[in-house]
Amino acid sequence: MLSTEHEHPQHQPSRLTTLEAGVVAFLCSEVALFSTLITTYVIFLGAETPGADAANMPNPSNSLDLGLVIINSICLLSSSATIYLALKARKRGAHVLYLIWFAITILLGIEFVLGTGYEWYGLMTEKQLWISTNSFGSTFYTLIGFHAFHVSIGILVMMILWVVEAARCLKAESEAPELVSWYWHFVDGVWILIFTLVYIISR
Amino acid sequence: MPLLAVRFRPVVLPFFLVVLFFGGLDRAGARTPEADNATPTMKTLSDERNTLILEPESPPARTVAEVFYLVLGIVAVIFLLVFVPLVWMLFRFRMRKEDEGIEPPQIYGSNPIELAWTVGPAIIVLVLFLVTARSIFEIEAAVPPADAVRVRVIGHQWWWEYEYPEYGFITANELHAPLGKDGSPRPVYVDLESADVIHSFWLPQLSGKTDVIPGRVNHLWFAAEKPGWYTGQCAEYCGTQHAHMWLRVKSESDQDFMAWVENEQRNAVRDPAVIEGHKLFMENACANCHTIRGTTAKGKFAPDLTHLMSRKTIASGIVPNTREYLLQWVRDPQTLKLGCNMPDMKLTNQEVKKIVDYLVTLK
């Protein structure tokens, strides 16, 4: 976590380490990215396709089911808790417990991605909602898709880190697990926003 | 030769290059006699006005021209206030031999001065903003009077479609606007739509431009103060022939306007002498794109040709509407407007002649 001042023999003290500053800057750029996608989604809410019968077109109310998405969300959000527990274990030196919590985090993340894929499959085959159907389809798949893509990258990075940690090749004071957890919490935070907007407010 | 002396070469050689460059350019621009017929010429008609925004002939353009002079004056004063002292300082404070190695007094800043040149510009900018806000509303908040003419403008790649809903006809490329019954300006309210990509409707002497955007209806108004032709061009890049999507507005007396309207409202002239050309037109794919009211040609993709000969230009304003140019256009439009959507129909010279014989009857 953040210490008040990082001492470095060669540098003016700063609140963040170099890696932390880099990750924060990167996450700011991600905020800009997701803000754009969310704004675009909001702009197209309620937009109708000219010449089409609005009642027959898929929209949030008639195509989105909460059931599966709630399960996915519970998994993703609890993975934030499990990664927190993992890092606490790591700090204590409880290496095996750390690896276990970390593995559970990864599995929960995988569930989210697979669950999203399954939800999409249902939307396409049963509700006939494709990216090309209407503006809801375009914005829905793009927004959720970008997020799922970020989750997938996070899972990939976590898997690599898990293998490196399992082989005990990482120093105890390495900042990498902490920073990966920051990214993961960010991705989860974005999901809370997206979920609320897409599955609750727009329906 | 002194000019080729080494110390002059860096300056002399470049000038030779410049001369060669322009000699080459002139070659590029050279027009052979044949080319003169092939490409659009300058200023197709002598009674056209120019497109200088500072010679407004309509209230919205006039508002802009007035504001322009005010803003230009302010901006010129600011420029001089900064530039003249700057140049003076370059002389006054230039490094002299005796100053080498001696640093001047270091001035780190001055709060009062900073305040002054924050507040000063803020006031200027506030004034400009108020002028701007007022002129926006002066132009935009105008309410269409009852006798305003309404025209629906649809921009296409690379021509303009004009519909007069009150009179019930569609024409293309030349918009007619009436003056009031007593010769005073009469407002024309234009609804702007696009059939394909974004274009922009710009007649500098009549008003500022407004973009023509698919999926959206924009509005613009003008009231020409004098009779005659006003010209402009599409002002938003829209593809290959964006440069040749010209706007032509004829401002005319009320009688002339109504005469034109009545003619436009009629169906196309049927002249039995040109029946062969008529048949060729309908059998070749012409009828798929063009409309000639009163015939089976009902295409919507291309300009309405019902009263083609009432127009003084063709190809969206770029060449005069003469028999020679019509022959060239029908033979191969790509020679006049490369990349335009009308293909070379691969007609024989006989066919072309017959079709043009037909077209020139469409008064």
Next chain:
Amino acid sequence: MATIDSVSPSELTPPLTTRLHAWVASVDHKQIGIMYLIMSLFFLILGGLEAFLIRAQLWAPNNELVGPDTFNQLFTMHGTTMIFFVLMPMLSGFANYLVPLMIGARDVAFPRLNALGFWLSFFGGCLLYFTYLGAQGLYGAANAPDIGWFAYAPLTSPAYARGNATDYWILGTMLTGAGTIAFGVNLLATIFTMRAPGMLLTKMPLFVYIFMVDAVLIIIAFPPLTAAQVMLLLDRYAGAHFFDPQNGGSAVLWQHLFWFFGHPEVYILALPAFAITSEVIPVFARKVIFGYASMAAATAAIAFISLGVWVHHMFTVGLSDVVDTIFAASTFLIAIPTGIKIFNWTATLYGGRIRLKTPMLFALGFLSMFLIGGLTGIMLAVVPFDWQVSDSYFLIAHFHYVLFGGSLFSLIAGFYYWYPKMTGRLMSEKIGVLQFIFTFVGFNLLFFPMHISGLLGMPRRIYTYTEPGWVLWNQLSTIGAAVMGIGFLFFFYNLIWSLRRGEVAGDDPWDAWTLEWTTSSPPPAYNFEKTPTVRSRRPLWDLKHPDDPDWEHE
């Protein structure tokens, strides 16, 4: 038996392939900086040739040098090249080279990310230029994109932009955008955490401070462009309808998204010019910058406000009067901090001892040209005037005055100023002055007449014209382009000639005051043997004037 004495120097030099590989694999910020600069000069030649052809075509009415198809590709490529592949890498090059030196660091925060960012940027440019060889467009094979540098929808939809030339535009600029975001992240981490002891954020050279603000703008402004480009790709290939009005999409949305990026982008390009000027003018006037605190505050204000003016590129779109008025207000507002900066630079000259060396000539050129460009910008903020001259040659004049007369002039000043540091040799003053004269005269001859042709009603992006009233201004512009072209020939000649024949520079040829001048020219790979400790914004001034150090006045 070979001993050290019997081996000749040429045998000790590694083979060319090894030396080139060292550059390609380099993660040293100085080498990466130089590679960025070389990349920018390479694309400057290409973009300049495109501009030349444009001006040649517009020399005479109804000219037939190039047809509409080629012309439309030329202006698209010219704009895209100059912004993404000349100005951006040039500023990245200077920042990369100088920021670690100026803050007393050994390298940037993430050297390998730095290298990745460069190669992404370079590859993006290669991808874009591949189109001249192999992309498909409206006119068959080997079509560069012809959609304009801001690629308005629906001209970019599959119906109107057939083939894949447009996609190369999207991918090329997207890749370079990713590289730029990486650069921005790197720069922020470097500046926030790797400053020398004693260098508080308020004690940094203005160059570093301004680049910090620039990096913040980069990480906020580039992602929306990436998002918009992905949406455009989805429209083109997955059947999405973001910008497709016939299916519920919005052409205006592309404009909003693009300009939300596009306007901050021009400030991203302008801020480095401010940064360089803020170093050059004080050194060549022998005075500290007037009002550091206001300059810093004004920079932050400009960056902040620049995120809220984008609709001034869309005044002719027919948005509501209230929206137009609000964005006119924010555009006027940004004039205030910009004016403050111009006044402060001018005030720095007052009471100084001005040396008119080439870096200073170009810095003064920047000051006057940016002043003109900024003032025409104020004129354009008067919305009804914009309704007349937006998308006309008046607008082309405005943005070339700020981006070329502004940014590029200042970057050229940067070349002359820091070339000795990077290479150990000064550039030729004689050729520099010649270059300045040709470039300055040529630039004004090229772009000033465009104000007039714009007022005369000449729209932009037209491959030919017939108005007799426009001919003179177009010809003046073309002559100006030729004169300026000669100026650039001098520039390239100077860069190459000085490498071997320039006067040896020493550590501190300009008697300057920031940390980079304490190192050798060029600096060693590790920059500083011992990390310096600083107490003020001009550490070298303090060393050279122990009786009157800066920190007593700051």
